[in-house]
Amino acid sequence: MAFQPSIAPDIFALRPDFAALSIYAENARNTASDAHGTELLRQACHDLRAAPWAEAHLAAWRDAYKAFGAKPQRTPCSAEALHKRALRDQMLPAVNAVVDLYNAISVRYALPVGGEDAALYDGVPHLMRASGNESFETMAEGAPKIETVEQGEVIWCDARGVTCRRWNWRQGLRTRITEHSTEMWFVLERLDPMPGDALLEAGERLIEGLRRLSPDVRTTQLYLAAASQSIL
Structure with missing residues (x-):
């Protein structure tokens, strides 16, 4: 692959x-x-409590x-x-076909799902606790801004800087998926009590959605946990 x-060992020490x-x-x-993605969002918002672990899973993320x-x-998980x-709007805003797809899956499974343009990475993603010197490119009041993350904060990063703050709270601008993206990376993140089988099911739904948009897409799955790492 x-x-x-x-994923750094101190992440698994934390959770x-x-x-x-x-x-x-x-x-x-x-x-x-498109209409298909909008319908996926509508269905997901209608079935917010369809996953029996939903409330407990979100509570576990609050504890993490x-x-x-x-x-x-103030800064909830994604x-x-x-x-x-x-809950507030009975719907989510459409962004683009791929983002709509993974947002719908996130809501349906009460599961943090991130999507990134892999071609814009400098190296590969690392999940770690910050030293406090890492930089994060974002926007503030309509203008680009560089933030320095807090020491001990859980971050996704590459060789250039932070790509997502506070585990899965806020994605950076640099690696966002756009309509021009052709090489993509997604990460679906679970804690107990969400069943592991449900995590794999959510991944299959994501891949099915990608195939609808791109019949020739090639995907590789990697499962990462404290005691194991395996290509699926």
Whole structure:
């Protein structure tokens, strides 16, 4: 697997129950949002509580955030942020076909799902706790801004800097998937009590959606957990 993420041991020390499903997609295609993606979002928002572990899984993420010093009331995990918006608006905004797909899966499974343009990475993704010297490219009041992350914060990063802050709270601008992206990386992140089988099912739904958009897409899955790492 050419694009293989790594997870530092101190992440598993923080949450031994953490597991991630990495999906790398080559020869992929993205488009503007379409009716199919909008319907996926609508269904996911309608079935917010379909997953029996949903509330407990979001609570587990709140506990994980508190464990490294974050305040989940102010900066919730990505799945909870989408969940709250879906509750409030009964729908999520369309972005583009691929982002709509993984947002719908995130809401349906109460699962943090990240999508990145792998071609824009400098090296491969690493999940680690920050030293406090790493930089993060974002926007503030409509202008580009460089932030320095907090020591001990859980971050995804590459050789150039942070690609996602506070585990899965906020994605950086540099590696976002756009309609021009053809090489993509996705990470689906679970804690107990979400079943491992449900994580794999969510990954299969993501791959099915990518194949609808890109019949010739090639995907590789990698399962990462404290006691194991395996290509699926």
